[in-house]
Amino acid sequence: MVTEITQGIRVSVETEYQPAYSSPSQYHYVFTYRITIENQSDNTIQLLRRHWFIADAGFSPREVEGEGVVGQQPVLEPGQAHQYVSGCNLKSGIGKMTGTYLMERIVDGTQLQVNIPEFVMVAPFRLN
Numbered sequence: 001m002v003t004e005i006t007q008g009i010r011v012s013v014e015t016e017y018q019p020a021y022s023s024p025s026q027y028h029y030v031f032t033y034r035i036t037i038e039n040q041s042d043n044t045i046q047l048l049r050r051h052w053f054i055a056d057a058g059f060s061p062r063e064v065e066g067e068g069v070v071g072q073q074p075v076l077e078p079g080q081a082h083q084y085v086s087g088c089n090l091k092s093g094i095g096k097m098t099g100t101y102l103m104e105r106i107v108d109g110t111q112l113q114v115n116i117p118e119f120v121m122v123a124p125f126r127l128n
Contacts, residue, residue: 001021002118002119003117004115005040006112007041008040008042008043009038009040009045009101009103009112010037010040011035011037011038011115011116011117012036012038013033013034013035013036013116014034015033015034016032017029017030017121017122017123018032019106019123022123027092028101029085029093029123030090030120031036031087031089031090031121032086032087032113033086033087033088033121034084035069035083035084035085035116036082037081037101038059038076038080038103039056039076039077039079039080040078040079041045043105044061044076044078044100044105044107045075045076045104045112046073046076046104047069047073047082047101047102047125048068048099048101048103048111049063049066049067049068050064050066050068050069050099050101050102051064051065051088051099051101052065052097053098054096054097055095055097056090056091056092056096057092057094058091058092059092063124069084069086072084081118088121090121093123094120094122095120095121095122096118096119096121097116097118097119097121098115098116099116100113100115100116101113106112
């Protein structure tokens with residue numbers, strides 16, 4: 001697990017290769033990632049947007065941007081956490097992701113960029 005804290009918002013990521021949904025002979029490797037967002041600040045916040053940078057070894061990098069996470073824009077009171085699972089497919093079986101969340105403090109509308117720590121995705125047999 002990797003973790004990063006930005007302005008009192010803790011983001012942790014765990015990844016898992018999904019062999020049942022992957023087809024290495026077709027250059028299709030599927031990974032899931034579980035993200036936990038913990039509000040360790042003194043303010044209520046809302047996650048508005050996400051912005052991902054995806055690197056796939058030997059292939060062109062990708063960028064993904066959009067509203068919320070898995071169809072939600074969660075509001076987190078101080079001390080609350082939100083967890084979700086999403087996925088990423090790679091062509092090489094080796095890659096990494098990093099990015100940011102755009103969040104807003106409810107009390108005054110101040111927006112903040114919260115870092116998502118860089119994490120790697122490697123199909124286990126690619127390590128040999």
